[in-house]
Amino acid sequence: MPTKSKIPEGYNKDITIATIGSHTALQILKGAKDEGFATLVICTEKNRQVYERFNSADDMEIVKDYKDILSEKFQKKLLEKNVVLIPHGSFVEYVGAKNIEKKLAVPMFGNKGTLDWESDRKKAKVWLTDAGVKAPREFKDPKDIKDLVIVKFPGAKGGRGYFTTFCEEDFSDNLKLCKNPQEYTIQEYVVGTRFYPHYFYSPLTDKVELLSMDIRYESNADGLARTAGQTDVEPTFTVTGNTPVVVRESLLPKILEMGDAVVKSSKKLFAPGLIGPFCIETICKDDLEFVAFEISARIVAGTNLYVQGSPYSQLIYDEPMSTGRRIAREIKIAQNKRMLDRIIY
Ligand code: AMP
Numbered sequence: 203m204p205t206k207s208k209i210p211e212g213y214n215k216d217i218t219i220a221t222i223g224s225h226t227a228l229q230i231l232k233g234a235k236d237e238g239f240a241t242l243v244i245c246t247e248k249n250r251q252v253y254e255r256f257n258s259a260d261d262m263e264i265v266k267d268y269k270d271i272l273s274e275k276f277q278k279k280l281l282e283k284n285v286v287l288i289p290h291g292s293f294v295e296y297v298g299a300k301n302i303e304k305k306l307a308v309p310m311f312g313n314k315g316t317l318d319w320e321s322d323r324k325k326a327k328v329w330l331t332d333a334g335v336k337a338p339r340e341f342k343d344p345k346d347i348k349d350l351v352i353v354k355f356p357g358a359k360g361g362r363g364y365f366t367t368f369c370e371e372d373f374s375d376n377l378k379l380c381k382n383p384q385e386y387t388i389q390e391y392v393v394g395t396r397f398y399p400h401y402f403y404s405p406l407t408d409k410v411e412l413l414s415m416d417i418r419y420e421s422n423a424d425g426l427a428r429t430a431g432q433t434d435v436e437p438t439f440t441v442t443g444n445t446p447v448v449v450r451e452s453l454l455p456k457i458l459e460m461g462d463a464v465v466k467s468s469k470k471l472f473a474p475g476l477i478g479p480f481c482i483e484t485i486c487k488d489d490l491e492f493v494a495f496e497i498s499a500r501i502v503a504g505t506n507l508y509v510q511g512s513p514y515s516q517l518i519y520d521e522p523m524s525t526g527r528r529i530a531r532e533i534k535i536a537q538n539k540r541m542l543d544r545i546i547y
Pocket residue numbers: 338352354360361364389390391392393396418420439483485495496
């Protein structure tokens with residue numbers, strides 16, 4: 203069971219929604235404002251101007267290092283403001299999934315135990331497999347590399363440092379150039395089109411909503427397509443942005459089924475399971491089968507495209523509903539129904 207923060211009584215009246223100034227903070231804070239919450243952004247001096255110039259939050263706390271939020275003094279300050287923290291990709295990377303689970307007493311939206319399952323590649327694979335979602339083949343021994351593979355390293359570094367290779371010899375040459383060559387994962391390189399659907403699971407309604415979808419824009423893999431093979435530069439996968447996408451409508455049943463299965467499995471693997479936003483990073487092959495190479499069990503950056511809602515969220519909600527706003531809406535509903543303990547840990 204994950205450590206559960208005690209929710210003080212005051213939270214039933216006033217809540218301040220806060221997050222770290224990075225990743226999806228602009229969208230989260232706008233969504234919180236739209237739902238009538240007070241907002242706070244925690245950022246470094248370097249990022250300050252972004253959050254000031256986009257009028258992101260009512261209040262700002264400057265820290266030297268994001269791990270500073272773990273100090274007793276800082277947490278006390280947040281508790282005095284009835285803060286609910288919203289985790290996102292950079293939040294998990296900078297503060298650390300284990301620190302969030304073990305050292306953070308400030309209430310946080312979602313199940314803290316989930317973060318460890320998504321940031322640990324081995325656990326994520328167990329989860330996807332349990333849900334019956336197809337994952338790329340993995341090779342323990344470099345000798346087994348017979349076709350194109352992608353070699354990955356731990357941590358959510360936006361694909362940085364990954365490389366592709368097609369044989370053991372080339373693998374070894376590439377590995378020598380890596381800073382941290384110990385912990386690698388060799389994965390089948392799946393050829394197809396990428397779809398990163400953004401889901402939201404509400405424990406209050408027990409429904410999974412498909413809110414939007416994106417494709418990550420990656421340097422230089424996406425740039426190489428424009429060179430018509432006139433360069434020897436190897437593809438790399440550093441995420442630099444996101445582009446919008448919708449999927450063929452006849453593929454929606456598969457996408458919805460994957461979301462449902464992942465939620466069901468999460469309840470079994472780490473009760474009470476996943477709460478709120480998540481994304482299954484998939485590739486759709488030419489036989490129209492989806493292969494999922496990753497799962498993110500928190501808001502993903504691709505949702506930043508849809509501050510005003512997406513083609514999918516517009517069908518569910520007759521108002522602009524970003525994932526950030528959907529999180530705030532869930533908190534508001536839970537607050538009104540005195541059910542905050544179902545969604546906040
Ligand atoms: P990841 O850090 O696992 O999300 O991967 C970063 C990027 O590498 C993805 O957005 C994809 O473009 C690409 N990628 C990751 N795994 C695979 C795979 N098994 N096959 C093809 N492309 C992949």
